[in-house]
Amino acid sequence: MGFWLVAVAAVLLGSLLGCNHTDRTRAIPPSVTDELYVRAGGSEPPAGKLSNPFIRDARAAKDGEKLFSTMNCDGCHGGGAFGWVGPSLVDGRWRYGGSDGELYHSIFYGRPRGMPAYGGILPSDAIWRIVTYLRAQPIPASVPTESWIEGVPARSVPARGERSGKN
Amino acid sequence: MRFSRLTVAVCVATALGAGPAYSQAHDDNEWTMPGKDYAGTRYSSLAQITPANVGRLTPTWSFSTGVLGGHEGQPLVVNRTMYVATPYPDVLYAFDLTHEGYPLKWKYRPDVNPGSIGIACCDTINRGPTYADGKIVYNLLDGHTVAVDADTGKELWKTKVADIGDGETTPMAPLVARGKVFVGPSGGEFGIHGWVKALDLASGKLLWKAHNMGPDTVVLAKPGVFKPYYDKGTDLALTTWAHNSWRHGGAPVWGWLSYDEALDLIYFGTGNASPYNADQRSGDNKWSNSVLARRPDDGSLVWAYQFTPHDNWDYDANAEMILVDLTIHGRKRQTLVHFDKNGFAYTIDRASGEVLVAQPYVNVTWAKQIDLQSGRPVVDSTRQTGVSKGTTQDICPSLEGGKSPVSAASYSRRTGLFYVSTNNLCMDFSTTPTARIAATPFIGATTPYKAGPGGYMGAFIAWDAVQGKKIWEIREQFPVWSGSVATAGDVVFYGTLDGWFKAANARTGKPLWKFKVGSGVVGCPITYLGPDGRQYVAILAGIGGDWFLLSGDVRSDDPADVRPPADFARELARHTSQGGMIWVFGL
Numbered sequence: 001m002g003f004w005l006v007a008v009a010a011v012l013l014g015s016l017l018g019c020n021h022t023d024r025t026r027a028i029p030p031s032v033t034d035e036l037y038v039r040a041g042g043s044e045p046p047a048g049k050l051s052n053p054f055i056r057d058a059r060a061a062k063d064g065e066k067l068f069s070t071m072n073c074d075g076c077h078g079g080g081a082f083g084w085v086g087p088s089l090v091d092g093r094w095r096y097g098g099s100d101g102e103l104y105h106s107i108f109y110g111r112p113r114g115m116p117a118y119g120g121i122l123p124s125d126a127i128w129r130i131v132t133y134l135r136a137q138p139i140p141a142s143v144p145t146e147s148w149i150e151g152v153p154a155r156s157v158p159a160r161g162e163r164s165g166k167n
Numbered sequence: 168m169r170f171s172r173l174t175v176a177v178c179v180a181t182a183l184g185a186g187p188a189y190s191q192a193h194d195d196n197e198w199t200m201p202g203k204d205y206a207g208t209r210y211s212s213l214a215q216i217t218p219a220n221v222g223r224l225t226p227t228w229s230f231s232t233g234v235l236g237g238h239e240g241q242p243l244v245v246n247r248t249m250y251v252a253t254p255y256p257d258v259l260y261a262f263d264l265t266h267e268g269y270p271l272k273w274k275y276r277p278d279v280n281p282g283s284i285g286i287a288c289c290d291t292i293n294r295g296p297t298y299a300d301g302k303i304v305y306n307l308l309d310g311h312t313v314a315v316d317a318d319t320g321k322e323l324w325k326t327k328v329a330d331i332g333d334g335e336t337t338p339m340a341p342l343v344a345r346g347k348v349f350v351g352p353s354g355g356e357f358g359i360h361g362w363v364k365a366l367d368l369a370s371g372k373l374l375w376k377a378h379n380m381g382p383d384t385v386v387l388a389k390p391g392v393f394k395p396y397y398d399k400g401t402d403l404a405l406t407t408w409a410h411n412s413w414r415h416g417g418a419p420v421w422g423w424l425s426y427d428e429a430l431d432l433i434y435f436g437t438g439n440a441s442p443y444n445a446d447q448r449s450g451d452n453k454w455s456n457s458v459l460a461r462r463p464d465d466g467s468l469v470w471a472y473q474f475t476p477h478d479n480w481d482y483d484a485n486a487e488m489i490l491v492d493l494t495i496h497g498r499k500r501q502t503l504v505h506f507d508k509n510g511f512a513y514t515i516d517r518a519s520g521e522v523l524v525a526q527p528y529v530n531v532t533w534a535k536q537i538d539l540q541s542g543r544p545v546v547d548s549t550r551q552t553g554v555s556k557g558t559t560q561d562i563c564p565s566l567e568g569g570k571s572p573v574s575a576a577s578y579s580r581r582t583g584l585f586y587v588s589t590n591n592l593c594m595d596f597s598t599t600p601t602a603r604i605a606a607t608p609f610i611g612a613t614t615p616y617k618a619g620p621g622g623y624m625g626a627f628i629a630w631d632a633v634q635g636k637k638i639w640e641i642r643e644q645f646p647v648w649s650g651s652v653a654t655a656g657d658v659v660f661y662g663t664l665d666g667w668f669k670a671a672n673a674r675t676g677k678p679l680w681k682f683k684v685g686s687g688v689v690g691c692p693i694t695y696l697g698p699d700g701r702q703y704v705a706i707l708a709g710i711g712g713d714w715f716l717l718s719g720d721v722r723s724d725d726p727a728d729v730r731p732p733a734d735f736a737r738e739l740a741r742h743t744s745q746g747g748m749i750w751v752f753g754l
Contacts, residue, residue, distance in 0.1 A: 069599065075356065075608020076285060084716050085289060087728035095727040114285015116606045146720060146732065148741045 050101035054132040064133025092139045103131045196696035198244045199298040201340040205426040206490035209577035211694045214655040215702035221658050221670045221680045224752045232747035237689050237711020239573050240295025244695040255291035255308045265698045273320030283309035286331045288356035290715040292338045299343035306337040324371030334359050342424035345463045351420020355438040358609030361418030377466040379418040379437045379454045380404040388468045395470050396520035397542040404453045412448035415603045417441030418455035422485025422572040432460045436484035443612035444598035445479035446553040456484045470520035474507045479552040481566035482509040487575045495523050504632045508568030514632045526635030529569035529589050530619045558597040565592035565616045575691050579653035582673050585630040586659045588647035591619035616735045627661050639676030650691025662688025665742035684708035684750050687743040709747035
């Protein structure tokens with residue numbers, strides 16, 4: 001029975017991959033690839049890549065910091081993006097991926113647990129500036145431990161995991 | 168924990184002439200609505216548990232709700248069944264109290280839009296269900312009110328009342344009276360246009376909607392019917408907002424409602440004016456930060472009183488309005504007692520809206536006193552906030568309130584005292600101009616906290632609403648955010664943020680008993696008579712609400728969200744993490 005399932009799946013996959021591959025790719029939102037996701041068969045999905053036009057641009061980061069406040073991002077993620085009702089964005093850890101493209105995706109389309117989609121009101125340029133601001137934040141050393149033992153410093157900055165952004 | 172007794176003798180005297188607003192509508196063996204009765208007293212005549220035996224209280228049952236969010240509100244006990252509504256995803260459990268281990272009769276799992284998680288300002292809380300006419304009625308976070316058959320768990324109706332796309336969520340506990348369900352939205356941090364709605368209990372159909380601000384036509388302030396005690400004129404809720412700022416002026420309704428059958432009025436408080444930057448909305452901003460009295464049948468506004476005109480400290484007035492009759496200056500009055508976030512405790516004539524007594528119940532710096540002639544606070548001009556004021560220092564109470572509206576107070580008919588969980592926090596306040604973008608926060612303020620004078624951050628107190636005076640207090644290391652229950656056994660119960668459930672002597676404030684319930688307490692205790700004829704006390708444990716935002720790293724289910732310790736309460740996360748548990752205690 002297992003054999004038949006595999007065979008049917010192979011036929012289905014073949015027919016999907018065989019036609020209109022490029023059109024299908026175009027219909028997929030860019031940067032859905034996320035290194036946090038496990039890939040069936042070990043293969044990366046045929047998704048687009050986005051590149052940040054402002055990588056390491058200090059002025060764009062400054063603009064992004066202003067936008068982070070004027071677009072009310074700080075109302076949920078807290079001043080300095082340290083986390084409030086929404087998660088911290090400066091702990092080096094990401095629910096939906098921390099590359100520039102993944103951050104762009106999160107802001108443009110929103111995310112299901114209450115992150116509003118800003119793609120309808122913010123031009124691409126502005127979203128990239130916010131991404132650049134977030135990426136410019138100092139990423140703390142990997143300190144997953146918070147301690148109350150005397151003499152051991154408590155966690156003063158959020159911990160950075162192993163899975164932070166790519167760019 | 169420290170204990171200090173201020174005065175004890177006074178409480179006995181003030182008990183004379185004190186009484187509930189009206190006779191009990193329900194059997195005291197049960198707990199059928201959030202505030203225990205329409206008057207919101209959270210008082211039970213059960214008296215098996217006393218100061219003499221409470222030391223022997225032990226846990227008899229516990230149940231994990233499987234949910235992490237802040238477990239505010241209280242269980243219900245009706246017809247030998249306990250009902251508990253959880254935070255998002257708003258599961259409703261019905262436990263059979265007639266069998267050992269309280270097995271489930273049923274559970275109801277609604278399909279709730281997870282988008283509401285990001286629209287709820289302060290965690291995914293729910294303040295509990297209510298029972299009426301064979302139905303359990305409660306709100307889902309995503310703007311729906313549902314009625315479920317109390318026996319079978321079958322959904323009877325589901326009505327969309329609020330719009331998360333416009334910043335509204337619905338964690339509040341509905342009130343049912345006169346065959347109607349009264350509900351309101353949260354969203355004072357999202358620039359909503361606050362309202363209250365009445366639904367038909369039988370069908371869920373909308374009967375009326377009344378806004379808290381705007382022209383008289385939407386406020387339902389009708390000539391000859393609306394008679395505020397202190398204010399004169401028309402369109403007060405329109406003309407007290409500069410530049411049409413009322414349209415996104417907040418004034419949410421997320422607290423508790425009460426009802427006086429004889430006067431036929433429902434009472435509720437309204438929340439903060441939006442945004443926090445008050446420079447964007449010059450004027451009194453009526454009826455934000457107010458108590459409103461409306462006719463249940465058509466929503467007509469009968470009177471309104473604003474506790475904090477031109478709120479520039481986020482002093483929501485959503486705390487409960489407890490309806491009791493008190494003898495004040497030798498005269499029996501029908502009163503409403505309210506512990507406002509602004510730090511003053513008000514005793515108000517609930518027929519007219521006249522303020523009879525208003526005294527600070529915690530440390531207050533923003534105002535010197537309440538002028539009883541005008542009903543207005545005498546404000547300290549150096550504690551005003553707004554972009555034009557820069558950073559304002561040392562405002563007390565903090566915007567967590569002298570007391571959180573979440574932590575409903577109780578009133579003992581025997582002692583004549585109110586039992587109140589309080590915060591001893593102050594804040595600095597700086598604001599920025601902010602733009603209203605639907606479904607995003609509309610705040611524009613940074614407000615760091617610090618402990619108030621004395622260094623402790625909270626206290627559980629007994630209050631005399633006739634004299635406007637604190638009778639005793641139990642100091643706590645952290646703010647006290649649970650509700651309380653008063654019993655005829657002269658024992659009062661409350662919980663703490665570091666996860667203790669406690670009992671104290673109602674007359675003296677002497678701590679009598681405590682038990683560590685596994686997570687911080689932001690819920691409200693209840694008491695009931697079990698099918699075995701014994702008195703039990705129940706509490707929800709599960710820190711959250713504002714304390715999800717403020718406690719530092721207390722939610723451990725998301726490896727992608729790790730937070731630094733809370734700057735003003737570094738020790739708190741040492742004692743608690745999130746996680747919902749229902750506890751029952753008995754002798």
